[in-house]
Amino acid sequence: MARGLVLLLSLLFVSCGAEPTTLNVIAGSEVRDLEPIFQDMKRDIGVELKVTYSGTLDGVERIRGGEDFDAAWFSHAKYLKLVASQRVLQEERIMLSPVVLGVKRSTVDRLGWRGKSVTWGDIADAAASGKLRYAMTNPSASNSGFTALMGVNAALGADSARLKGFFRGQVLTAGSSGWLSDAFVRDQATLDGMINYESVLLSLGRDKKLKEPLELLYPKEGIVTADYPLTLLSAAKREVYQKVVDYLKSDKVQTRIMNETLRRPATTxxxxxxxxxxxxxxxxxxxQTAAEVSTILGRYLSDQRRAAHSVFVLDVSGSMDGERIASLKKALRGLAGEDSSLTGTYSKFQKREQVTTITFSERVSQPETLLVTGEAERKQFRDTVDALELGNGTAIYDGLEAAYAYLAKTVPAEPDRTHSVVLMTDGENNAGDDFSAFEAKYNALPAAAKNVKLFPILFGEGNTDEMNKLAALTGGRVFDGRKSLEAAFKEIRGYQ
Amino acid sequence: MNRLIAPVLSLILILGVGYLIFTSVGQQLGGPVKLRGAIGSEKAEFFKDPELQSILRGKGFEVEAVTVGSRSMATTFDLTGFDFAFPAGSPAAEKLRRDKKVSTSFDVFFSPMVIATWKSVSAILKANGVSSDKGKYDELNVAAFLELVKAQKRWSDLKGNAEYDVSKPVLISTTDVRSSNSAAMFLALMSYVLNGNNVVQDATQATKITPAVAPLFRQQGYQEASSAGPFEDYLLIGIGKSPMVFIYESQFLERVVKKSLRPEMRLMYPSPTVFTKHILVPLTPNGTKLGELLTNDPAIQKIAAKYGFRPNNPDIFNTTVTQYGLPIKTNLVNVIDPPNFETLENMIRSLETK
Known part of the structure; x- marks a missing residue:
């Protein structure tokens, strides 16, 4: 009876034309800084944004796959419109921020760039000769890197050698623009600059987070501006969408966006x-086409970026038995080329990449390293994964010590590679060294190995507290694999 | 339990039925009828005009205008539940009329196609003999301009470019020709000049000029689907993004009326030029009523003129021109016809494969 009443009431409301008051939005993590404005919007016009944050290609893939969102909000919708134009019903740009290069004052002087109108060509030359070391996100995971990659390709043409030189300077990468900015602050002593949104670079200065200020360069050939279009995907939500757009584009809110987030207003x-x-x-x-975009991305990953050396430290203790080891194997086989989705294609092991595997139970295996040249090594990796066997005990820190000992030898010999460690464990450490013993050994490492970031994955009964401490110690980041181990591994690929 | 709910239910029923009666009586008494229309984005501001909305309400209409690229409207966009389509351009309207089997449509107003540019860019073009100063506006020699494009000139290659020494190719920004009328009009104009000042009539002529037309679009890279996009870039991002943009005259004039243009912005008429008719295609009887109203009501036509559109009655437009000092070209003589829908369509398809 009560249910009938609710039904009748809701029917009555629909017939009276009462509007739905939520808008389900899939958005890039960049717009998270607008959350205070979303709160006020709920109060002012009674519309609540329910935001699901997602990476660039991941978001495009979910929309194309027909996932039920009312609207999308990424830093640009160009790629979305190239691959899923039929889903885009309307769009309105909300704010602007060009993707530019911030360079330390002393580096500007050292490179003789003061008062000069610097070109992307100059930047490529400085990076190629090792004189400019910068941070930029991974273009297949984050929009600022994606936008920069498209821009640099337009500016330097299809000159692959030049582009390769340019990306030799990309010594810090990440899957998110916000995390990259935090990592830059942490590692600022060893870096010369960062490619990011103008808004992010200006915020670092405003918030006094830097020992040495960054000067913003707008290279002469040009830049690409992110315009954050709020994009309508569901025809049924047109009215609510319009209300949100009108609110966000009002002079009051535009002024607030400008002052609080340092993005340019989208109104004259x-x-x-x-x-x-x-x-x-x-x-x-x-x-102009999706095919051009994928060619540019593909070349970046396989030929132009700094080759990665990715170390995987994997738990093969008894508790991994059953579904857990099965999902680990599936995730790893996905990275080794078995995942044919859009994100899978770009997160698979790339040509030139080195992949090292270390497994541990109570004992730690010898590091096994593959140099990927193509499908052959990916196949070999899948076979190795299939042959993984479980042991007893969980010697997490012995496993990590083996990884860093290996890196202490290899990093100096591979100055042009980007190194990283991924740790996947499902339980508490119960054999070998403990966290503090590892910490002491890590602190005693040579700088080259110490600079390698560790990305722990939360899984099973893994110790969240210790995983966080490991990430903080090494400048890495924790990923949550409890919902989907596959998704966590793919997300980490943006940081490798 | 039931004793409590029954009276509540009856009350709700009474309220509900009462509401229905109230609304239907309200409509008979002249309460507004809701109309939904698909419009080209260049008319969005016009439909938002409070004075227009109040006149329409006085006539019993409330219009919800949804912006859609004019060519998408005629091809891919689903018009179910819409009372009218109001695209820019006769080719799109012609196709809609045919597909929806509509006999009467309304030529509400028209606009010549123009180029929004900048004083510094205008000076470079003049120095290179491509345009001439006509006082309040410039005139672009389309044939001479096409020579620059053919020679793959960049702004940094041109004489007198100190104020705009930018290594981008010399191009006019347009919308996406597949979805938007303004880009299709650009194609109509460029193909006319490249075809020896003749309207392209058939596939043979079209094929011959495609190699010269293709770079005009391809070099622009990604293009927005509707005409508001590139003009918004011009207004917001400025000369660095958009040295020259192909737009409707109305888009520029609307901003002159609102005094929201910067002093360095400049209007340029291509020579020859091409007109865009804004044609309302009704899809329901209410849509027909709205079409009649928009076309014939002098007060509405006057509002349209304030948004830069040229109404069919030139007196109305001239009054607005004088009142706001609009920098327009009055004697538009060198006006070409666009190719018919099929020819235009074929040209667009051949560009896609280039």
């Missing part, structure tokens, strides 16, 4: 504040 009615450099924003062309 709000004047640009003095926080923004008076730069000529020459806009570079963005690729």
């Amino acid at each position: 009615d709000v004047a640009l504040s003095s926080a923004f450099p008076k730069a000529l924003l020459v806009e570079l062309a963005f690729p």
Whole structure:
């Protein structure tokens, strides 16, 4: 009876034209800084944004796959429209931020760039000769890196050697623009600059997080501007969508977005504040087809980026038996080329990459390293994964010590590779060294090995507290594999 | 339990039925009828005008306008539940009329196609003999401009470019020709000049000029689907993104009326030029009523003129031009016709494969 009443009431509301008051949005993590504005919007116009945060290609893949979102909100919708144009019903740009290069004051002087109008070509030359070491996100995982990659390709043309030189300078990478910025702050002593949104670079200065300020360069050939279009995907939500757009584009909210997030307003009615450099924003062309985009991304990953050396430290203790080891094997086989989804294609082991596997139970295996040249090694890796056998005990820290001891030897011999360690364990350490013993040994490592970041995955009964401590110790990041181990491994690929 | 719920239910029923009666009586008494229409984005501001909305309400209409690329409207967009389609351009309207079997449509107003540019860019073009100063506006020699494009000139290659020494190719930004009318009009214009000042009539002529037309679009890279996109880039991001943008005259004039243009912005008429008719295609009887109203009501036509559209009655437009000092070209003589829908369609398809 009560259910009938609810039904009748809701029917009545629908017939009275009462509007749904939520908008389900899939968004890039970049817009997280607007959450205070979302709160006020709920109060002011009674519309609540339910936001699901997601990476670039991952988001596009979910929308294309027909997942039920009312709207999408990434830093640009160009790629979405290239691959899933039929899902885009309407779009309205909400704010602007060009992707530019911030360079330390002393580096600008050292490179003789002061007062000069610097080109992407100059930047490529400095990076190729090792004089410019910068941070930039992974283009297949994050929009700022994606946008920068498209821009640099437009500026330097299809000159692969030049692009390779440019990316030799990309010594810090990440799967998210926000995390990259935090990592830059942590590692600022060893870096010269960062490619990121103008808003992120300006915020670092405003929040006084840097020992040495970054000067923003708007290279002469041009840049690509992120325009954050709120994109309608569900025809039924058109009215709510319009209300949200009108609210966000009101002069009051545009002014607030400008002042709080340091993004440029998307209306000519709000004047640009003095926080923004008076730069000529020459806009570079963005690729016209999805095929061009995937060629550019593919070349970056397989030929142009710094080759990765990825170390996987894997738990093969008895508790992994059954479904757990099965899902680990599936995730690893996915990285080894078996995942044919869009994100799977870009997160698989790439040509030139070195993949090292160390397994541990109570005993630790010898590191096994493969140099990927193509499908043959991916197949070999899948076979190794299939042959994994379980033991007893869980010697997590012995496993990590083996990984870092290995890196202490290999990193100095491979100055042009990007190194990282992934730790996957499902339980408490119960054999060998403990956390503090590992910490002491890690601190005693030579700098080259110490700089290698560790990315622990939360899984099973893994010790969350210790995983967080490991990430903090090494400058890495914890990933949650409890919902999907496969998704966690793929996300980590953005950081390798 | 039931004793409590029954009276509540009856009350709800009474309220519900009462509401239905109230609304239907309200409509008979002249309460607004809700109309939903698909419009080209260049008319979005016009439909948002409070004065227009109040006139429409006075006539019993409330219009919800959904912006859609004009060519998408005629091809891929689902018009179920819409009372009218109001695309830009006769080719799109022609196709809609045919597909929806609509006999009467309404030529509500029209706009010549123009180029929004900048004083510094205008000076470079003049120095290179491609455009001429006509006082309040410039005139672009399309044939001479096409020579620059053919020679793959960049702004940094041109004479007198100190103020815009940018290594981007000399190009006019347009929307995506597959979805938007303004880009299709650009194609109509460029193909006319490349075809020796003749409207392209058939596939043979089209094939011959495709190699010269293709780079005009391809070099732009990614293009937005509707005409508001590139013009918004012009307004917001400025000269660095958009030295020259192909738009409707109305888009520029609307901003002159609102005094929201920067002093360095400049209007340029291509020579020859091409007109875009804004044609309302009704899909329901209410849509027909709205079409009649928009076309014939002088007060509405006057509002349209304030948004830069040229109404069919030139007196209305001239009054607005004088009132706001609009920098327009009055004697538009060198006006070409767009190719018919099929020819245009074929040209667009051949560009896609290039």
